[in-house]
Amino acid sequence: MNVTELENACEVPAGACNPVEPFLRMERMPHIWCPGCGIGTTVNCFTRALLDSKANLDKVAVVSGIGCTGRVAGYANLDSFHTTHGRAIPFATGLKLANPELQVVVYSGDGDLFAIGGNHFIHAARRNMDLKVICVNNLTYAMTGGQTAPTTPGEVISATSPYGVFEPAFNLVALAEAAGASYVARWTTYHVNQLARSMKEALAKKGFCFIEVLSPCPTLYQRRNKMGDGLDAMKFYKQVSKVRNGAPTSECALTKAGEIVVGKFVDRDRPGYFDLLKGQMTASLGDRYAEPEILC
Amino acid sequence: MHADPHGVLTGVHFLDGDHACCEGTLAAGARFSAGYPITPSTEVVERFASRIPTVGGIFIQMEDELAASIAIQGAVWGGAKAFTVTSGPGFSLMMEHIGYAAMTETPCVFVNVQRGGPSTGLPTLPAQADMMQARWGSHGDYGIIALCPNSPQECFDLTVTAFNLAEEFRVPVMLMLDECVGHMTEKVVIPEAEKIEVMPRRYTKLPPAEFRLFRPAENDAPEMTRAGEGYRFHVTGLTHDERGYPSMNLETQDRLVRRLSTKLASLAGERALFDAADLDDAEVVVVSYGITSRVAQRALQLARQRGIRAGKFRIISAWPFPAEHIASLAGRVKALVVPELNLGQMVHEVARAASGKARVIPVSHAGGSVHDPAEILKAIEEAVR
Numbered sequence: 001m002n003v004t005e006l007e008n009a010c011e012v013p014a015g016a017c018n019p020v021e022p023f024l025r026m027e028r029m030p031h032i033w034c035p036g037c038g039i040g041t042t043v044n045c046f047t048r049a050l051l052d053s054k055a056n057l058d059k060v061a062v063v064s065g066i067g068c069t070g071r072v073a074g075y076a077n078l079d080s081f082h083t084t085h086g087r088a089i090p091f092a093t094g095l096k097l098a099n100p101e102l103q104v105v106v107y108s109g110d111g112d113l114f115a116i117g118g119n120h121f122i123h124a125a126r127r128n129m130d131l132k133v134i135c136v137n138n139l140t141y142a143m144t145g146g147q148t149a150p151t152t153p154g155e156v157i158s159a160t161s162p163y164g165v166f167e168p169a170f171n172l173v174a175l176a177e178a179a180g181a182s183y184v185a186r187w188t189t190y191h192v193n194q195l196a197r198s199m200k201e202a203l204a205k206k207g208f209c210f211i212e213v214l215s216p217c218p219t220l221y222q223r224r225n226k227m228g229d230g231l232d233a234m235k236f237y238k239q240v241s242k243v244r245n246g247a248p249t250s251e252c253a254l255t256k257a258g259e260i261v262v263g264k265f266v267d268r269d270r271p272g273y274f275d276l277l278k279g280q281m282t283a284s285l286g287d288r289y290a291e292p293e294i295l296c
Numbered sequence: 297m298h299a300d301p302h303g304v305l306t307g308v309h310f311l312d313g314d315h316a317c318c319e320g321t322l323a324a325g326a327r328f329s330a331g332y333p334i335t336p337s338t339e340v341v342e343r344f345a346s347r348i349p350t351v352g353g354i355f356i357q358m359e360d361e362l363a364a365s366i367a368i369q370g371a372v373w374g375g376a377k378a379f380t381v382t383s384g385p386g387f388s389l390m391m392e393h394i395g396y397a398a399m400t401e402t403p404c405v406f407v408n409v410q411r412g413g414p415s416t417g418l419p420t421l422p423a424q425a426d427m428m429q430a431r432w433g434s435h436g437d438y439g440i441i442a443l444c445p446n447s448p449q450e451c452f453d454l455t456v457t458a459f460n461l462a463e464e465f466r467v468p469v470m471l472m473l474d475e476c477v478g479h480m481t482e483k484v485v486i487p488e489a490e491k492i493e494v495m496p497r498r499y500t501k502l503p504p505a506e507f508r509l510f511r512p513a514e515n516d517a518p519e520m521t522r523a524g525e526g527y528r529f530h531v532t533g534l535t536h537d538e539r540g541y542p543s544m545n546l547e548t549q550d551r552l553v554r555r556l557s558t559k560l561a562s563l564a565g566e567r568a569l570f571d572a573a574d575l576d577d578a579e580v581v582v583v584s585y586g587i588t589s590r591v592a593q594r595a596l597q598l599a600r601q602r603g604i605r606a607g608k609f610r611i612i613s614a615w616p617f618p619a620e621h622i623a624s625l626a627g628r629v630k631a632l633v634v635p636e637l638n639l640g641q642m643v644h645e646v647a648r649a650a651s652g653k654a655r656v657i658p659v660s661h662a663g664g665s666v667h668d669p670a671e672i673l674k675a676i677e678e679a680v681r
Contacts, residue, residue: 090363094370290352
């Protein structure tokens with residue numbers, strides 16, 4: 001069944017116990033995520049976005065790297081790829097170029113996308129490759145036990161920064177904008193409706209789209225930093241988040257306990273990779289240019 | 297299935313090995329390549345970048361070799377035949393993704409135009425010192441296929457073979473050129489498309505509900521599908537069951553990892569590719585591959601002129617190693633002479649296969665040029681003394 005035929009996003013399909021069930025590989029449940037972890041919440045928002053956008057799910061592929069968020073690909077009942085650490089974006093680039101009718105969504109964590117995979121992120125954004133990148137940012141390497149990531153804010157205690165992080169952290173939304181992303185937004189797992197809406201917008205938008213989702217890691221990040229549990233994280237997000245659509249991304253850096261600016265920051269039209277490719281080849285080769293026919 | 301005439305440059309050409317290799321990829325049906333520039337391999341993708349827009353496909357220059365070596369695998373799962381090209385330092389960077397291709401049984405081709413190493417080494421000069429890396433470079437146990445052309449003609453022919461074997465066995469195939477073969481220019485005959493056999497992807501005919509992406513089929517290799525066809529499949533580099541789902545169970549690990557190697561067993565025996573001559577009366581045999589086989593040819597001529605009964609065994613498929621053939625030779629001759637442009641790599645495999653039944657004499661070389669035929673001749677003479 002293609003569940004996008006359902007009338008509304010909250011409808012429980014026949015034979016299911018939950019509206020999102022048809023989107024998941026139920027035979028793989030229970031998942032590995034901890035109580036209070038926000039990744040499941042983001043997946044829920046993603047399924048709502050797919051439903052609302054009436055996407056043909058047979059044509060949606062999810063590509064993940066390694067880490068807690070890397071496991072999203074394994075639970076999504078879609079064509080899904082759990083690739084190597086940091087390389088979800090170049091894998092997705094090949095997938096999209098070979099088979100452009102696919103809607104290719106990269107779903108991975110902050111360590112995967114911005115430390116080991118940082119180079120690929122900026123280049124895919126530069127090319128305006130038609131990928132939808134969802135980064136679940138829990139501010140740490142959670143799968144390996146809570147080590148410092150390039151996103152971990154200063155003063156935070158982590159497994160590899162036992163005396164506190166002193167390196168400056170990346171401001172992901174500013175990085176994405178500077179590298180050329182067509183769409184940049186940030187939400188937290190408290191903002192489920194806004195997040196789902198943003199995901200739906202990104203699915204409809206051509207080009208490189210980036211959504212950062214701040215998501216709690218109670219087990220490793222919060223416990224070490226005496227920040228409570230998953231519920232405390234929701235209260236924290238509610239308290240410190242400020243919606244500022246269109247805010248300059250340079251003003252959106254994150255700190256340990258300060259304001260979290262959320263919203264849609266960038267929504268612009270830049271020519272996409274395929275448009276540029278075709279334009280250049282047609283200009284240079286004229287009739288000799290052959291449209292890619294790649295499938296074997 | 298025959299080659300798609302679109303990509304086939306039928307005719308008699310004067311090409312170097314890198315360019316001939318590029319024509320081989322097009323004849324084999326590759327319509328996607330991702331690369332990163334590195335001497336002495338770049339000409340392969342330079343030609344591809346020039347040819348592919350009129351054939352109908354894509355070349356993308358990626359930001360590094362890690363990206364190139366995984367982008368091709370994304371393209372394969374999207375439905376393409378795809379390859380990447382590199383040399384020593386880039387090959388080192390690609391190792392993780394050779395492991396990923398082996399584990400996920402992604403058919404693809406890695407071309408390595410070998411240069412002197414280690415590290416940056418001798419960028420413009422030949423070596424054959426990545427042979428063990430091609431086999432063992434990624435972590436864990438797995439199997440790959442490696443082919444060693446010794447001429448531009450073979451660069452064309454074996455590139456087609458490499459793609460065909462990749463599809464047949466669902467493995468990454470390494471095409472191990474060296475700087476000399478890559479840059480040597482010779483006559484290359486490209487046949488008509490209908491005379492080029494191309495192995496189609498083994499797409500499943502089963503409906504999604506019955507299909508298991510990693511259930512062994514022909515050659516112990518599974519059938520395939522591609523994204524977007526409604527199969528809703530999952531691919532992971534984690535140890536996985538036949539559905540492709542992660543499984544940390546010892547039995548799954550054992551079954552999967554053993555199959556990744558054993559599915560290639562026929563290539564060590566009846567399916568091995570090699571070129572042999574003068575073996576009937578031979579008392580000494582020179583075992584070589586790639587450019588070194590052409591130097592060895594001169595040494596063999598000189599040896600025969602001097603009345604030494606010397607024979608030739610040129611390895612074409614180096615991995616899986618043609619152990620059965622070497623073992624049988626070892627039972628019949630006094631010695632096996634193994635020249636190679638490294639300090640001793642394939643010679644260890646020869647010795648292992650010979651199992652003490654013949655002397656095994658290495659003729660090593662640190663790389664940077666080919667051997668002097670006199671060095672190989674000296675080893676042949678020593679072998680029969």
